[in-house]
Amino acid sequence: MNQPTTFLERVRPTIDALPDGPDKDKLLALAEAQDAMERTDVHPKDRARAMRRLLQIDAAQASGNGAPAKARGKIA
Numbered sequence: 001m002n003q004p005t006t007f008l009e010r011v012r013p014t015i016d017a018l019p020d021g022p023d024k025d026k027l028l029a030l031a032e033a034q035d036a037m038e039r040t041d042v043h044p045k046d047r048a049r050a051m052r053r054l055l056q057i058d059a060a061q062a063s064g065n066g067a068p069a070k071a072r073g074k075i076a
Helices: 009-015 022-038 045-064
Strands: none
Touching: 009 022, 022 045
């Protein structure tokens, strides 16, 4: 049996069980950012991009300008 090795693989079942909505999107973005930070095979530019995306989601929700950005799948 394959054991999940990355952070995103470990938390994916929990995230998938949540109902669709802004909380699920933000949690997925957070998990992707954390996964990018932990993995050694992710380029530093991609790590920075993941963190910026997470901050943009947080800023959009705080300002009330539009819907939060959707998470876009796996980073690497």
